[in-house]
Amino acid sequence: MKIIIAPDSFKGSLSAVHAAEAIDKGIKRSYPAAETILIPVADGGEGTTETLVSATKGKIKTIKVVGPLGNEVTASYGILGDGQTCVIEMAAASGLDLVSAETLSPLETTTYGTGQLIKQALDDGYRTFILGIGGSATNDGGAGMLQALGLKILNHKGKEIGFGGAELHHVDHIDLDSLDSRIQDCTFIIASDVQNPLIGPNGASYVFGPQKGATPDEVELLDENLTHWANEVARVTGIYLHDKKGAGAAGGIGGAFQAFFPAETRRGIDVVLEYSKLGSYLQNADLIITGEGQVDYQTASGKTPLGVAQAAQRQNVPTIIIAGSVGSGVDVLYDQGVVSIHSMINQPMALEQAMIQAAELLELAAEQVVRTYFHPLKGGHVLEY
Incomplete structure (x- = not known):
């Protein structure tokens, strides 16, 4: 048997x-x-790194990063048994479990720590990535992650915008040349089941904002800010994330991968089953x-x-x-x-x-x-x- x-x-x-x-x-x-x-x-959410590392007899690397509320947290990424593939869970650095129920605030939470994990893996020489983006506490369109990877996202005074979804309406200029050039030499598989667009009634803010602590008024504000962010992204990349399938995943980080990374989005469980x-x-x-x-x-x-x-x-x-x-x-x-x-x-x-x-x-x-x-x-x- x-x-x-x-x-x-x-x-x-x-x-x-x-x-x-x-x-x-x-x-x-x-x-x-x-x-x-x-x-x-796992299906791309919590436990994806552990299961893939276990299945392939890989290893874990742990570093300090910026957590969702700007505080320092400990986060890990995995290296699969092939010694070449890096697996990162967004939740490890920017997840709901890192924020108490009393301090949930998608107006303030950032994906900066997720970008730091990617940067560390790049520094360590990895160029093949699996990104699990379930369980996020954020609604910043992936702006924090992109900032950690060098992208200059500036306000009308030429200063870097701050953390969180509340800051996106300040975006006045995005400097594409400042993004880490190593990204374009990489392969990114985004493990996600979310098909929601970035904005609108089925978008990131309206569908997922409330579970991250957003009030009805904050949901409306977050959606307006993501709309402004999408407009600026389209202006510099020519990619319109507004209605793009999957762009609303994990508070809009799905859209950031679509616009700025050589990325392919696949159903999370399919990715895990393939590698296991x-x-x-x-x-x-x-x-x-x-x-x-x-x-x-x-x-x-x-x-x-x-x-x-x-x-x-x-x-x-x-x-x-x-x-x-x-x-x-x-x-x-x-x-x-x-x-x-x-x-x-x-x-x-x-x-x-x-x-x-x-x-x-x-x-x-x-x-x-x-x-x-x-x-x-x-x-x-x-x-x-």
């Missing part, structure tokens, strides 16, 4: 690596003879188990369990999902190779308790799922009836 274990993180409680280990323990309690292969995965070589491990597999903290209608938009199930379906391997909670709208997943979806919660409990006990609950759920799925087996052998 060959079982692939490929979960995402269970946000706030288990990393993808620890989730895979818990599922493995549950399987081995049912069938010690089972061959299990652990391939923790999941497809090769699926050959002759009997089952794949995936999961994440919440599975609901949004999962079908390209989150980890869907991507894993689609990859498995192409090789006729059934998929089982184990989640912290199961919401509405999951029926569409059954057409993508998913045979069943299970919650790991086995009794009434508070969310806090479930998060504390996540590893134990996931292990128990995996044991029961595998016992049920392989009920004719014992110790890896078919029972005689």
Whole structure:
């Protein structure tokens, strides 16, 4: 019996690596003879660096950068096992988890630290990049990142604009010649599932601004400022980000990559699955188990369990999902190779308790799922009836 274990993180409680280990323990309690292969995965958001570094036997480099509110934070980037590919999570330097609920303010938050991570990787000699841009706390159109990479973004007095989405309306001049020239010698893969344009009712500010702390009035102001930013970008590059698909990702940093970088945007889970070589491990597999903290209608938009199930379906391997909670709208997943979806919660409990006990609950759920799925087996052998 060959079982692939490929979960995402269970946000706030288990990393993808620890989730895979818990599922493995549950399987081995049912069938010690089972061959299990652990391939923790992610969809471009939190955990992308860890999972890719783990899958490719790479390494991590940690530096000090400017955090989303201008304070110093510690952030890391990964070097994959090929020794050539650098993977950076925007959230590591500019993420929501670095800002308390009381200080959330997309008018002030900056992507400068993300630019510092890229610059350090350039200084270290890397030219192939994977950028995961999920989980941002920012709405600055990527201006901070570009400033960290040398781009001069000036106001009408010829001074550099400050940090945050509130500053974008001051942009009067963008000096393209000042941007780090090494960028044009690089390859950037942007791992993102967001298709929203930069501005308007479906843009970065209106759709994602509120979850980053913006009030209705601030959302309107941020959208106006991004419009001004897009106008200035178009004036110097000829690229109109206003309605461009994906430009609104991560507070507009998706647009910055489209306008200033030799970049290709791809679905996050597809990038991770390619580099983790999941497809090769699926050959002759009997089952794949995936999961994440919440599975609901949004999962079908390209989150980890869907991507894993689609990859498995192409090789006729059934998929089982184990989640912290199961919401509405999951029926569409059954057409993508998913045979069943299970919650790991086995009794009434508070969310806090479930998060504390996540590893134990996931292990128990995996044991029961595998016992049920392989009920004719014992110790890896078919029972005689």
